Amino acid sequence: MLTKSEENKILTELGKRVRELREQKNVTQYNLATDAEISKNQVGRLERGEYKVSIITLVKLGKALDVDFREFFKYL
Incomplete structure (x- = not known):
């Protein structure tokens, strides 16, 4: 079982990685959200580590983003 601290660290690092890949591809949060068929708010919350x-x-x-999800x- 993960502690709350471990969970928060994973979500924060995942969000940083999503942002990093998005910025490398020169894609806005809005365009990423549109292309992935999710809300812009979800993208923002994910990048801040606030979204499971x-x-x-x-x-x-x-x-x-044209990358493997891994x-x-x-x-x-």
């Missing part, structure tokens, strides 16, 4: 994202959403984000976990 599903695997399906990560796959959608990966497709929108790229989001390279920080681990």
Whole structure:
């Protein structure tokens, strides 16, 4: 079982990685949200580590950024 601290660290690092990949691709939060068919608020909350994202959403984000969703976990 993860502690709340461990969970927060994972979410924060995941969010940083999503932002990093988005910025490398020169994509706005709005365009990423549109392409992944999620809300801009979800993208913002995810990048700030405030959103427990599903695997399906990560796959959608990966497709929108043209990366394999496993790229989001390279920080681990």
